[in-house]
Amino acid sequence: MHKRWKLVLFFMAFTCLAFAQPKGFTILQNDSSFRNKLAQTAKKTQTIKSEFTQEKNLNVLSEKITSKGLFKFKKNNKVRMEYTQPFKYLLVINGDKVMIKDAQKTNSFSSRSNKLFTVVNNIIIDCVQGTAPENKEFKSVVFKNDKSYLLQLTPVKKEMKEYFATISLYLDTKECSVVRIEMLEPSGYTTIINFINKEINAIIPDTDFTIY
Amino acid sequence: MASGCRQSQYLELQNTTAPSSCNKLFIPEFESVLYNSHINVIGKHLSGLLLFKAMPDSSTRVVFSNEMGVKFFDFEFKANDFHVIYCIKQLNKKSVINQLEKDIGLLIFHRTDTSQLQISRLNEELYFGFKSGK
Numbered sequence: 001m002h003k004r005w006k007l008v009l010f011f012m013a014f015t016c017l018a019f020a021q022p023k024g025f026t027i028l029q030n031d032s033s034f035r036n037k038l039a040q041t042a043k044k045t046q047t048i049k050s051e052f053t054q055e056k057n058l059n060v061l062s063e064k065i066t067s068k069g070l071f072k073f074k075k076n077n078k079v080r081m082e083y084t085q086p087f088k089y090l091l092v093i094n095g096d097k098v099m100i101k102d103a104q105k106t107n108s109f110s111s112r113s114n115k116l117f118t119v120v121n122n123i124i125i126d127c128v129q130g131t132a133p134e135n136k137e138f139k140s141v142v143f144k145n146d147k148s149y150l151l152q153l154t155p156v157k158k159e160m161k162e163y164f165a166t167i168s169l170y171l172d173t174k175e176c177s178v179v180r181i182e183m184l185e186p187s188g189y190t191t192i193i194n195f196i197n198k199e200i201n202a203i204i205p206d207t208d209f210t211i212y
Numbered sequence: 213m214a215s216g217c218r219q220s221q222y223l224e225l226q227n228t229t230a231p232s233s234c235n236k237l238f239i240p241e242f243e244s245v246l247y248n249s250h251i252n253v254i255g256k257h258l259s260g261l262l263l264f265k266a267m268p269d270s271s272t273r274v275v276f277s278n279e280m281g282v283k284f285f286d287f288e289f290k291a292n293d294f295h296v297i298y299c300i301k302q303l304n305k306k307s308v309i310n311q312l313e314k315d316i317g318l319l320i321f322h323r324t325d326t327s328q329l330q331i332s333r334l335n336e337e338l339y340f341g342f343k344s345g346k
């Protein structure tokens with residue numbers, strides 16, 4: 001191969017690598033310490049209660065939709081996401097059952113029958129339980145900076161690739177718990193969920209996860 | 213029977229007149245507007261956020277996503293044109309798309325001839341009829 005072409009290819013590969021690495025983060029070549037930390041945190045975490053803000057950025061349209069609500073998790077696989085803004089909406093996951101309550105009706109179904117609705121919650125559960133890097137639906141890479149770990153998940157299956165280009169989970173290095181989730185769609189639209197005022201192991205009654 | 217009775221009610225409409233400004237009365241003016249929306253289609257109930265955004269090129273983009281940010285569809289309405297920018301495969305069927313185009317288009321007077329307005333009266337109520345465009 002001609003030397004000049006080799007040089008061009010080298011720079012192209014270098015540029016691709018630079019793009020893959022999020023700004024301010026360096027890749028963790030050996031992520032076993034992260035995995036151990038995540039597993040330890042998961043072991044200690046019985047419940048999580050947190051407020052959240054969610055931003056959907058429709059950048060092509062220069063538009064942003066902001067939502068707010070309350071997130072609750074209880075071991076092993078109970079999740080409650082209660083949106084209060086801009087409209088009331090409730091999503092409860094209890095085992096393999098899902099309930100959605102909106103202003104008009106309440107719908108209950110098996111999570112096996114509706115993968116799309118539960119994928120985000122399963123990722124949160126996976127992360128809380130320390131099993132996110134083992135999720136076979138995604139290829140995972142771990143990055144780190146001073147304050148956070150960044151677990152970047154790329155869908156493997158074609159079905160999921162249609163919805164997400166990548167899902168990035170930001171975890172604080174101290175507690176190794178999720179503080180931010182960024183979902184990037186193939187269209188370039190992003191959904192960012194920030195968890196704030198988090199309480200670990202607060203008492204949460206089982207009735208919060210009742211499915212009607 | 214019931215629909216027959218209703219139809220006969222409309223047959224009683226009597227033509228009337230109203231100020232010429234009335235034909236613009238129903239055309240929404242917005243930069244962007246967000247609705248809490250429910251769509252019942254092919255036996256499924258979808259709820260989420262329906263965003264209408266007026267674009268600089270005078271087209272209107274309509275994006276429907278669920279509360280958790282998962283996008284169901286993204287449509288572009290132009291003066292006499294309509295494009296599907298994105299639609300999840302479960303909804304991406306010709307008959308469904310046509311119905312959504314028609315129903316959502318109605319809200320923004322898409323393909324509607326607003327210059328020709330037929331105003332009718334029945335008792336105390338006024339009825340405004342627009343001709344659908346091509």
